[in-house]
Amino acid sequence: MFAAMLLCQVLLATAVFAIPTSKERFAQRLARRAGGFNHQSTPRQGVESAPVDLEVNAHDNVSNTLYSTNWAGAVLSNSTATWTSITGTFVVPTPKEPDSASGPHYATAWVGIDGYTCQTAILQTGVDFAVDGDNVGYYGEHHDYPAIPFVHLQGADRILRAAAWYEWFPAYQYYFSDISFKAGDTVEATVTATSKTGGTATITNKSTGQTVSHTFSNQPSLCEYDAEWIVEDFTEVGVGLAPFANFGKVTFTGPTATTNSGSSVGPLGATLLDIEQNGQVLTNTSVDSSSVTVQYIGP
């Protein structure tokens, strides 16, 4: 956390002396207007079994689906240190605002180790995607200044953005500034723990083979209890859950988790999670031996 704040200060200090380009000034303006929140992927919150007040439950008779306010997807969990690597490939979706909602909406897809039962650290990497139908400006951009990680995906009337990131919770998300994504790109995300306090986060554009990677060291200790493929409603630090986008569907293919004894495990038998907010189930997660699919089923 301290390192994150320090880096932020260094970036802000740099910003004072650099002459900003018009693109950077635009980002600054948006960040000021939006209050400049940091994005953070957080441990899963509030897991519970099917809410009793849900009349129609997408998962009737699927005993292993649980509900969370922020995580949807599949988790392999063990009570001893087990997982050292996890990978998955997905296509960056085209997010929309939920029906009759407006303003910026967000979601993020990632792979990670811990955060489910072990909530003190998470090693993770993925891609945020956002839609801003009213073009009022996104949150969270000051943190990445002077890099502009989000790229415009469509015309100014309906702006879509996506950005690849890495995080070792409890630090914030950091964006990879030297790779950018758009809807329809195929992304492979992998994290590997080389120890409980260090490892790598790697994002590859499967279409071009372009790869970016971040190496962590001296981080808060992982438990290596959980390996997961997740679509999350991430947190605006100091504010709460970001407005959640209708992300359509994210399918993780080639989902593989590697154990400390070197064996590879797929998602069959994983615990499934769906996002429920205000009594409404917003996602429908399913798995088979070669994929994890999270579908948006909210308004």
Ligand SMILES: *[C@@H]1O[C@H](CO)[C@@H](O)[C@H](O)[C@H]1NC(C)=O
């Ligand atoms: C959830 O997904 C499963 C598997 O694809 C499907 O059979 C089911 O109809 C879906 N339920 C809803 C509510 O979308």
Ligand SMILES: *[C@@H]1O[C@H](CO)[C@@H](O)[C@H](O)[C@H]1NC(C)=O
């Ligand atoms: C769930 O299982 C019960 C008992 O087997 C059955 O009566 C019920 O119709 C099932 N519900 C669905 C949605 O399949």
Ligand SMILES: *[C@@H]1O[C@H](CO)[C@@H](O)[C@H](O)[C@H]1NC(C)=O
């Ligand atoms: C889970 O932990 C147990 C030890 O408690 C171990 O025997 C088992 O192999 C682990 N599961 C996997 C998938 O490695």
Ligand SMILES: *[C@@H]1O[C@H](CO)[C@@H](O)[C@H](O)[C@H]1NC(C)=O
């Ligand atoms: C990924 O590759 C596709 C196809 O060549 C390209 O259109 C896209 O911009 C690339 N994205 C990144 C992040 O390099």
